[in-house]
Amino acid sequence: MLELKQLTVHFQTPHGMVQAVRGVSLQIEEGETLAIVGESGSGKSVAVQSVMRLLPKNSSVSGEILWRGKNLMLLTEKEMQGIRGGEIGMVFQDPMTALNPTMKIGDQIAEALIRHKKFSVNQAKGLAVELLEKVGIPDPRRRADSYPHEYSGGMRQRAVIAIAIACSPRLLIADEPTTALDVTIQAQILELIKELQQQMGMGVLLITHDLAVVHEAADKVAVMYAGRVIEFGNVKDVLQYPAHPYTRGLLNSKPKPGDRSALVPIPGNPPDLLHPPVGCSFASRCPYAMRICAEHNPPVFKTDRQETSCWLLHPQREGRQPWNSYSYGT
Numbered sequence: 001m002l003e004l005k006q007l008t009v010h011f012q013t014p015h016g017m018v019q020a021v022r023g024v025s026l027q028i029e030e031g032e033t034l035a036i037v038g039e040s041g042s043g044k045s046v047a048v049q050s051v052m053r054l055l056p057k058n059s060s061v062s063g064e065i066l067w068r069g070k071n072l073m074l075l076t077e078k079e080m081q082g083i084r085g086g087e088i089g090m091v092f093q094d095p096m097t098a099l100n101p102t103m104k105i106g107d108q109i110a111e112a113l114i115r116h117k118k119f120s121v122n123q124a125k126g127l128a129v130e131l132l133e134k135v136g137i138p139d140p141r142r143r144a145d146s147y148p149h150e151y152s153g154g155m156r157q158r159a160v161i162a163i164a165i166a167c168s169p170r171l172l173i174a175d176e177p178t179t180a181l182d183v184t185i186q187a188q189i190l191e192l193i194k195e196l197q198q199q200m201g202m203g204v205l206l207i208t209h210d211l212a213v214v215h216e217a218a219d220k221v222a223v224m225y226a227g228r229v230i231e232f233g234n235v236k237d238v239l240q241y242p243a244h245p246y247t248r249g250l251l252n253s254k255p256k257p258g259d260r261s262a263l264v265p266i267p268g269n270p271p272d273l274l275h276p277p278v279g280c281s282f283a284s285r286c287p288y289a290m291r292i293c294a295e296h297n298p299p300v301f302k303t304d305r306q307e308t309s310c311w312l313l314h315p316q317r318e319g320r321q322p323w324n325s326y327s328y329g330t
C-alpha cells in the first residue's frame, strides 16, 4: 500500500547539511500496523512528514514514496491535498496544534467531510456527531458544539482521531499519538486506534519512542537509529529475539513493571547527523564493535526472523546471533 524506497532527507542549516533520513526502505500492507520506533532525532517523524509532504522548505528529499503505485513526490500540491486527510489520515502528538481553537469541534470534523467527500453541510454535521460517538465522546450531539478548550486532553485527541478517520482513509499515520497524555488515557487512545483499525480495515503507521506501545499495538516494527532502519520484522520476533545491539539496548533500558532498578540506559549519544560516521552509526556506543564496523556501514542481513543491519549477522561470522531470547511484556 505504502512503500518507501531509499528515502533520503537532508536539511540545509546554517551549520551545514543535516542528513536526517539516510536511505530508508519500508513497506506497509493494507490493514496492518507498522510501528517505527527510535529515539528523538532518529528520523522517524521526518520520514513520515516526507510521506505527507509536510517538510519545511530547507529540506531536500530523494528516493521514492509509492502510495498505491503512485509516486507521491511527483504529485502537484493540489493532488496531494486530496490524499492528505482523504486517503491518508493523520494524528499528531499534540492534539491542540491539530485543532482550530476558534471553531467548534463538530464543524471541524464536518469541514473535512465537505472538503474531501463533497458532503452537504447538513449531511456533514450529522456524520460529525456519529464520528464523535464512534471515537467515544459522551453526549456527542451536545459535545459537537464545544470548542477545543472545553475538551480534556484525551477527548481532544479523540476529536483529532475523528477528523483523521472522517473520510475512511486507507492509512492512518499516528506520530506519537499518546505521548502528551496521561498513562491511563494513553492506553485508551491506543485501544481506540486498534478498534477503529479493525472496524475499518485501515493500515496504521505508528511512530513512537515507546516499546510498550509497539508491543501493544503493532504487527511489524522498524527500529530507526541515526536516520536509518537498523532492524525490521514482526513485533513478536524483534522484541523476543532482538538481533541488533541497539534494539537490545532499547529493550534493556525499558524497566520491567515495578522494577526501577532494571533500567539500563545505553551509554553515549547518537552521532551528529551533520557529520555522520562512515561505518556503522552505532559503533561508538556498541559493546560488540569490531574493526569493520568503523570502516563500513553494515548492509541488511536477513535471518529467518528479521532483517538486521549489523556485521554480527554476517553469514560467515561464527556464532551468528549469540544471544539469549527476551521475554518482552510477559
Ligand code: SF4
Pocket (backbone or CB within 6 Å): 244, 245, 246, 280, 281, 282, 283, 284, 286, 287, 288, 289, 290, 293, 298, 309, 310, 311, 312
Ligand atoms: Fe555494533 Fe558493529 Fe553491529 Fe554496528 S555493525 S551494531 S558497531 S556490531
Ligand code: MG
Pocket (backbone or CB within 6 Å): 040, 044, 045, 176
Ligand atoms: Mg518526533
